[in-house]
Amino acid sequence: MLADKSGSVETISSTPAEGIRIAGLTKSFKVSGGVVRAVRSIDVTIPPGQTLALLGPNGAGKSTTIDMMLGLSTPDAGSVSVLGRTPQEAVDAGLVSAMLQAGALIRDVTVRELIGMVAALYPRPMAVGDVLELVGIADLGQRRTQKLSGGQTQRVRLAVALVADPQLLILDEPTVAMDVEGRHGFWAAMRAFAARGRTIIFATHYLEEADDNADRIVLMAHGSIVADGAPTEIKARVGRRTIRATLPDVAPERLQELPGVAAVTRHGETVSLVCDDSDVAIRALLAAYPLAHHIEIAGADLEQAFLELTGDEDIPVGEAVA
Amino acid sequence: MIAFAYTRFEFVRMFRNPRFLIFSIGFPLILFYAIAAPNRNVRSFNGSGISFPLYYMVGLAAFGTMAGMIATGARIANERTTGWTRQLRITPLTTRAYFRAKILTAYVTALLTIALLYIAGVSLGVSMSAGDWLEMTGLILIALLPFAALGIFLGHLVTTDSMGPAIGGGTSLFAFLGGTWFPIAGHGFLHDLGQVLPSYWLVQAAHLPAGGHPWHAMAWIVIAVWTGVLSLGAAFAYRRDTKRV
Numbered sequence: 389m390l391a392d393k394s395g396s397v398e399t400i401s402s403t404p405a406e407g408i409r410i411a412g413l414t415k416s417f418k419v420s421g422g423v424v425r426a427v428r429s430i431d432v433t434i435p436p437g438q439t440l441a442l443l444g445p446n447g448a449g450k451s452t453t454i455d456m457m458l459g460l461s462t463p464d465a466g467s468v469s470v471l472g473r474t475p476q477e478a479v480d481a482g483l484v485s486a487m488l489q490a491g492a493l494i495r496d497v498t499v500r501e502l503i504g505m506v507a508a509l510y511p512r513p514m515a516v517g518d519v520l521e522l523v524g525i526a527d528l529g530q531r532r533t534q535k536l537s538g539g540q541t542q543r544v545r546l547a548v549a550l551v552a553d554p555q556l557l558i559l560d561e562p563t564v565a566m567d568v569e570g571r572h573g574f575w576a577a578m579r580a581f582a583a584r585g586r587t588i589i590f591a592t593h594y595l596e597e598a599d600d601n602a603d604r605i606v607l608m609a610h611g612s613i614v615a616d617g618a619p620t621e622i623k624a625r626v627g628r629r630t631i632r633a634t635l636p637d638v639a640p641e642r643l644q645e646l647p648g649v650a651a652v653t654r655h656g657e658t659v660s661l662v663c664d665d666s667d668v669a670i671r672a673l674l675a676a677y678p679l680a681h682h683i684e685i686a687g688a689d690l691e692q693a694f695l696e697l698t699g700d701e702d703i704p705v706g707e708a709v710a
Numbered sequence: 711m712i713a714f715a716y717t718r719f720e721f722v723r724m725f726r727n728p729r730f731l732i733f734s735i736g737f738p739l740i741l742f743y744a745i746a747a748p749n750r751n752v753r754s755f756n757g758s759g760i761s762f763p764l765y766y767m768v769g770l771a772a773f774g775t776m777a778g779m780i781a782t783g784a785r786i787a788n789e790r791t792t793g794w795t796r797q798l799r800i801t802p803l804t805t806r807a808y809f810r811a812k813i814l815t816a817y818v819t820a821l822l823t824i825a826l827l828y829i830a831g832v833s834l835g836v837s838m839s840a841g842d843w844l845e846m847t848g849l850i851l852i853a854l855l856p857f858a859a860l861g862i863f864l865g866h867l868v869t870t871d872s873m874g875p876a877i878g879g880g881t882s883l884f885a886f887l888g889g890t891w892f893p894i895a896g897h898g899f900l901h902d903l904g905q906v907l908p909s910y911w912l913v914q915a916a917h918l919p920a921g922g923h924p925w926h927a928m929a930w931i932v933i934a935v936w937t938g939v940l941s942l943g944a945a946f947a948y949r950r951d952t953k954r955v
Contacts, residue, residue, distance in 0.1 A: 480804075481802065495727075509715065511802075
């Protein structure tokens with residue numbers, strides 16, 4: 389009796405029943421002149437309730453991974469398990485919904501009609517009015533979909549995904565085409581949704597966006613996972629900003645000694661300082677060399693950071709040509 | 711409930727798009743009057759024993775509905791290009807409910823086209839018994855099945871860019887070889903070819919009022935085979951069509 393009981397408890401606790409498990413996931417595409425290995429045997433386990441950012445430059449394999457998680461694409465090898473089911477089963481049961489990358493809305497219907505139709509496809513949808521409220525378009529319910537601005541369209545697309553009230557919400561570069569204000573509103577709505585214990589996976593190529601909104605960042609480049617950890621950890625590895633300034637007659641070695649600076653290069657009169665902490669570095673630079681001018685501070689160059697993390701030798705055929 | 715919600719949605723969209731309705735319903739009607747009105751007194755067109763207005767009433771009903779069915783493909787191709795089809799695929803909407811909505815909306819457009827052409831036909835002196843009207847309509851609706859499948863097949867196969875030529879060319883070819891515009895001779899290559907085309911049998915529904923049962927076993931087999939093959943093609947195209955377009 390006792391042995392039986394403990395046995396069954398162990399079985400339950402050792403199975404991440406509600407999470408997402410990706411194991412050995414692999415996908416290649418044929419292109420003219422070769423094969424692009426879009427996703428190369430990745431492994432990720434995502435516990436329920438986590439907000440995870442898939443971070444990487446264009447062509448990293450984020451969208452291909454998402455397509456396989458949604459059953460829109462079949463892996464060449466490996467598997468995806470969503471809430472203990474296959475992706476297609478999870479979709480059919482209404483447990484998953486997604487806001488896919490880009491895409492216009494269908495024409496000739498009002499926003500309310502569109503969201504209402506999608507709601508009717510799910511077993512336990514949110515109320516249409518609540519969803520419109522949540523994404524900040526309560527006043528646009530009667531508007532025809534072809535008469536929306538770019539930012540409004542993105543919000544309606546988000547509403548299409550949210551009205552399902554899914555256990556897992558997938559967002560593929562959701563804030564593209566949104567202005568700054570729109571992004572703030574968007575992520576506020578996402579945090580409210582995550583607070584209800586739902587799992588969110590979003591793809592982005594903005595480090596800041598991943599850092600601000602995710603519990604965990606999975607960094608992808610050229611189809612592989614190159615880093616996986618807490619945002620602070622990832623930011624320390626790839627989040628270096630670059631200060632460029634016109635500053636003649638100062639030796640790079642001297643600049644290297646400034647606090648917050650990791651590396652220095654000089655091109656003629658221009659110096660580039662790669663910084664661990666650009667705030668500290670810029671203050672020190674101006675204090676020590678007030679003649680520095682034409683100053684630019686550029687955000688983290690993810691593509692460059694990824695190349696450093698992955699090494700150059702492993703670039704797929706299709707991209708090497710381009 | 712799910713099927714109903716999506717079907718209703720498709721109907722709302724169709725009737726909100728006046729251009730689609732005007733072209734698919736109005737065009738055959740105008741063409742009918744332009745061709746048949748000046749020849750309304752010809753009792754036997756090209757010796758077929760069928761009056762000129764009747765021949766073109768059914769000919770244009772065949773052409774208009776066939777074109778309407780295949781034009782469903784243009785709507786589907788457009789929905790794919792905008793990414794809407796992929797969004798629908800990640801909802802619990804079943805493939806069956808999706809196809810049902812597409813086919814039902816296409817059939818309602820076809821029925822409107824047919825009804826208007828019948829009214830126009832009667833206004834030019836076409837008359838037949840209630841039984842003939844019903845049987846003819848029934849056969850037309852059955853003969854449209856392969857074209858409904860063809861529309862969905864093309865919609866998931868062809869991109870928006872090449873959809874115009876695909877629809878225009880396909881419809882014209884089927885219409886011409888099926889005898890929509892001129893009676894097919896009683897023998898020869900065109901006759902033999904026509905026998906295996908669904909559009910031929912669609913037009914043959916016109917022979918009803920001229921007496922006899924025009925659809926022998928061959929007609930049913932041709933319609934069934936085309937419907938079967940094109941449905942398989944449509945299902946195959948829909949399943950493999952999950953890529954970003």
